[in-house]
Amino acid sequence: MHTAIIGTEELMGGMPVALGDEDSHHMRSVLRVSEGEPVRLVDGRGNMRAAVAVSISKGGVVCEFRGGVETLPRPRPRITLFQCVAKPVRMDWLVEKAQELGVERIVPVVSERVVARMRRGEKQDRWGRIVASALRQCGGAWLTDVDPVENWAGAIEEMRCFPGPVLIGALSDVARPIGEVLESIGVSGRGESIGWLIGPEGDFAPGELREALALQNAVAVSLGGNVLRVETAAIFAIAGTLAYMG
Amino acid sequence: MHTAIIGTEELMGGMPVALGDEDSHHMRSVLRVSEGEPVRLVDGRGNMRAAVAVSISKGGVVCEFRGGVETLPRPRPRITLFQCVAKPVRMDWLVEKAQELGVERIVPVVSERVVARMRRGEKQDRWGRIVASALRQCGGAWLTDVDPVENWAGAIEEMRCFPGPVLIGALSDVARPIGEVLESIGVSGRGESIGWLIGPEGDFAPGELREALALQNAVAVSLGGNVLRVETAAIFAIAGTLAYMG
Structure with a gap:
């Protein structure tokens, strides 16, 4: 599943999220994600949320959430x-x-x-x-x-x-x-x-x-x-x- | 200790050894070994012998042995x-x-x-x-x-x-x-x-x-x-x- 990193506050919110430059580039030009494709948004602090790429352009990629926040345990040890x-x-x-x-x-x-x-x-x-x-x-x-x-x-x-x-x-x-x-x-x-x-x-x-x-x-x-x-x-x-x- | 790789037959012999191109280059230009410096010659099959670089020039590096062959055990597992x-x-x-x-x-x-x-x-x-x-x-x-x-x-x-x-x-x-x-x-x-x-x-x-x-x-x-x-x-x-x- 394609992963992008966003801030914790954004991840916890309900609004569509505009990905940053590096994530937009990665989704658009490396992974060649299409509009409507499911993606996975994480905050790097263990929180994760399913989403969909709703708009993909040179200006960047916008995603909408499709579910609640799931929190993964910290890797052990x-x-x-x-x-x-x-x-x-x-x-x-x-x-x-x-x-x-x-x-x-x-x-x-x-x-x-x-x-x-x-x-x-x-x-x-x-x-x-x-x-x-x-x-x-x-x-x-x-x-x-x-x-x-x-x-x-x-x-x-x-x-x-x-x-x-x-x-x-x-x-x-x-x-x-x-x-x-x-x-x-x-x-x-x-x-x-x-x-x-x-x-x-x-x-x-x-x-x-x-x-x-x-x-x-x-x-x-x-x-x-x-x-x-x-x-x-x-x-x-x-x-x-x-x-x-x- | 500076290491060079030579053939098993050469390593077992008693004559001075001319190193190959890659080993000569490594000794001369990377390690900057001087004439008279001790080096370690190995055959890659576990055999090792102390030597000295006796001649170092653009044409290559020549070494003379300074001891017998020592055989190291194969790494385990x-x-x-x-x-x-x-x-x-x-x-x-x-x-x-x-x-x-x-x-x-x-x-x-x-x-x-x-x-x-x-x-x-x-x-x-x-x-x-x-x-x-x-x-x-x-x-x-x-x-x-x-x-x-x-x-x-x-x-x-x-x-x-x-x-x-x-x-x-x-x-x-x-x-x-x-x-x-x-x-x-x-x-x-x-x-x-x-x-x-x-x-x-x-x-x-x-x-x-x-x-x-x-x-x-x-x-x-x-x-x-x-x-x-x-x-x-x-x-x-x-x-x-x-x-x-x-």
């Missing part, structure tokens, strides 16, 4: 990815996959060895467009939240306050195999909120890794014998978590 | 990915990730709804270069084998003869959750060779799915509630398998 910013193509790809796999939130982190030097807020729009596009393509009703870029100190604070374990993809000697860690978390029932911290292309600086591992909720996790590229490590971590707990 | 050919960028990416994650073999399959119509053998060189490049980047000593493209009938025969379960990423009603399936395979000890069959962008044709599921070693597996892109489904399947059994 609730995964937050603390991701040191990777090179652009790889980071974009990773953000897309995170949305497809139902990650709740991405916190982009600029650690010491991140190549890109970004201002807070930069790139956030771009990543936001990528998650929206992935939601349109793959359905679902929840958008992955992309936080503004955090510096290392800010990320440490976010992780300290995180309401669940933060698993750290680490090449450290103390790292335990991912399967063992996920099984023990699953068993202890803390599996509701899971954080993952994944390093950048050049890995964490030694001091950073020590600081992260010193957090009370941190667990060093080995992602296996191969050296993985950043985006592979992140998807491996998320997919493993879902396979165990999803 | 032994995963074969029967992958219906995805659109080029996504297929390329998927092949790269399969190498990084230690997949043993990829069998590219042209099923009914594969968009690309390819001749047998086409693309194999390209995918071979991608796995070699991923091995150079990420280390390891085993190259993922990329088979020639199979048609559907050929793929069914390959799966029928496969020495282990073939898990089929399916949206079918009979599909069991990936975690449950992997746990039961792990327990029964059949986990040595695992096949995965992943459909193309437009999914399997209904008759194809019935035919595949009728194989005695086939198991229909649900990859979770989200609709995943082809390459995401494949990596999710592989990563889940590794998390459980790696």
Whole structure:
């Protein structure tokens, strides 16, 4: 079913809705939706409503609702990815996959060895467009939240306050195999909120890794014998978590 | 450590080795290796040997061995990915990730709804270069084998003869959750060779799915509630398998 994203207030209302530019373009030029075709409107916060495209023109697409609001549960487990910013193509790809796999939130982190030097807020729009596009393509009703870029100190604070374990993809000697860690978390029932911290292309600086591992909720996790590229490590971590707990 | 790929016979010999064009280029222009620097030569079949770059020029890079041959065990579990050919960028990416994650073999399959119509053998060189490049980047000593493209009938025969379960990423009603399936395979000890069959962008044709599921070693597996892109489904399947059994 063709999906478009609108605001929560609009979704809750009864009036015809004019889709935004990106959704109009997607419906009209990519999906080639015809007037009268059913579509699915979501707000990215779990709410969804059946509708019909009643007017399609260069000016945009207008939809009318054809039913009530249905609310889908938030994807479980609730995964937050603390991701040191990777090179652009790889980071974009990773953000897309995170949305497809139902990650709740991405916190982009600029650690010491991140190549890109970004201002807070930069790139956030771009990543936001990528998650929206992935939601349109793959359905679902929840958008992955992309936080503004955090510096290392800010990320440490976010992780300290995180309401669940933060698993750290680490090449450290103390790292335990991912399967063992996920099984023990699953068993202890803390599996509701899971954080993952994944390093950048050049890995964490030694001091950073020590600081992260010193957090009370941190667990060093080995992602296996191969050296993985950043985006592979992140998807491996998320997919493993879902396979165990999803 | 900088890695280059050479033939098994050369690796077993005692003479200085002239690297091929792609490895020479990678050592010289990408890694900027200097004369006298240690490098790691592998044959992609598990054998590895320490060496030193003794001559670096536009004509190529020559290495001399500095130790004996070490043989690394094959990655476990032994995963074969029967992958219906995805659109080029996504297929390329998927092949790269399969190498990084230690997949043993990829069998590219042209099923009914594969968009690309390819001749047998086409693309194999390209995918071979991608796995070699991923091995150079990420280390390891085993190259993922990329088979020639199979048609559907050929793929069914390959799966029928496969020495282990073939898990089929399916949206079918009979599909069991990936975690449950992997746990039961792990327990029964059949986990040595695992096949995965992943459909193309437009999914399997209904008759194809019935035919595949009728194989005695086939198991229909649900990859979770989200609709995943082809390459995401494949990596999710592989990563889940590794998390459980790696």
